[in-house]
Amino acid sequence: MGRRPCCSKVGLNRGSWSAQEDKILADYIKAHGEGKWRDLPKRAGLKRCGKSCRLRWLNYLRPDIKRGNISPDEEDLIIRLHKLLGNRWSLIAGRLPGRTDNEIKNYWNTKLGKEVKAIPEQLNGEKDHDKLKGRKSRAGLKTEAPKELGEQAYPVIRTKAVRCTKVYIPQHQDDRMAGQNLEPCSNEQAPTSILEDVDPANFFVDFDMQDLLLEVQADDVSRVCMNEPPQDSNGVHGQEGSNKMLSPCSDLSRHFHGAMLEEWRDGDGLQPSLASELNALASLLDLEE
DNA sequence: AAAGTGCTCAACCGCCGGAAT
DNA sequence: GATTCCGGCGGTTGAGCACTT
Numbered sequence: 049m050g051r052r053p054c055c056s057k058v059g060l061n062r063g064s065w066s067a068q069e070d071k072i073l074a075d076y077i078k079a080h081g082e083g084k085w086r087d088l089p090k091r092a093g094l095k096r097c098g099k100s101c102r103l104r105w106l107n108y109l110r111p112d113i114k115r116g117n118i119s120p121d122e123e124d125l126i127i128r129l130h131k132l133l134g135n136r137w138s139l140i141a142g143r144l145p146g147r148t149d150n151e152i153k154n155y156w157n158t159k160l161g162k163e164v165k166a167i168p169e170q171l172n173g174e175k176d177h178d179k180l181k182g183r184k185s186r187a188g189l190k191t192e193a194p195k196e197l198g199e200q201a202y203p204v205i206r207t208k209a210v211r212c213t214k215v216y217i218p219q220h221q222d223d224r225m226a227g228q229n230l231e232p233c234s235n236e237q238a239p240t241s242i243l244e245d246v247d248p249a250n251f252f253v254d255f256d257m258q259d260l261l262l263e264v265q266a267d268d269v270s271r272v273c274m275n276e277p278p279q280d281s282n283g284v285h286g287q288e289g290s291n292k293m294l295s296p297c298s299d300l301s302r303h304f305h306g307a308m309l310e311e312w313r314d315g316d317g318l319q320p321s322l323a324s325e326l327n328a329l330a331s332l333l334d335l336e337e
Numbered sequence: 338a339a340a341g342t343g344c345t346c347a348a349c350c351g352c353c354g355g356a357a358t
Numbered sequence: 359g360a361t362t363c364c365g366g367c368g369g370t371t372g373a374g375c376a377c378t379t
Contacts, residue, residue: 062348062349063347063348063349063372063373064347064348064373065347065348083364083365084364085364085365086363086364086365097349098364098365099349099350099365099366100348100349102365102366103347103348103349104347104348106366107346107347107348108347135368135369136367136368137367137368138366138367138368149366149367149368150346150347150348150368151346153368153369154345154346154347155345155346157345157346157369157370158344158345158346159344159345
């Protein structure tokens, strides 16, 4: 049974948006808010597909969009997140305030993907968290990378690219991250573990464990990554003392390392590559303990 | 100056999951 | 429970521009 197409596509404008169309769409959304995309074009008086309107708004017209000039820090973060999440652009974009999944995807496909592919694999098998922690930039990766390793720069964990909306991530946590422009939290304001607010018995029921691990690890490991001391304008790192690991790591490792990881790894269904990734992450998470 | 090539990125497409009916 | 609707996702395309030959 076929699905109804999102719109008839007959008599609709296609291709690039005109300034006038942009204005109509932006004005309409300012007045009526987002949502109801299918009916929006008709109500707004646009000869566009609802999907097209949504895309135009999300990727271009939204007021909080940051455009162009992806900073080295953002670049680094994209690479790290891509390593953990694979091509899950929306998740990656969610960690980069003002950036859209489309922009990151394009950036990766046109630039980072090629660069990273050119970087010989270094992380593969590397479990030394000191090395991981000490890695500050993509430039560093380039210079340090051994040459004998494989074609792919690192073992990307590729899960099926679907959303996992049931993962519990407190909204305030995301808001804080965004509000602080990805600055590290202090120990005082370290967020509670994302697992503490829910009954584990319920928590594990509804979603795929691998997806859960990926979501959680991405969240916390990126926070670990971002906990590097801030650089000043000369690229000089801040004081050592400010570089403390966050409690979520401990929280996370409490839930996800050791016996549990062993069990998951040895159980059925866990890819060997994922298992080694988990080991590396477990090492990373053990840093505090 | 013209032709060829490569790159960027906005936009489109098909598919999926969750909600609604 | 089945079907439909809706919003969202990642993959792909192609127009426009820059650069090279």
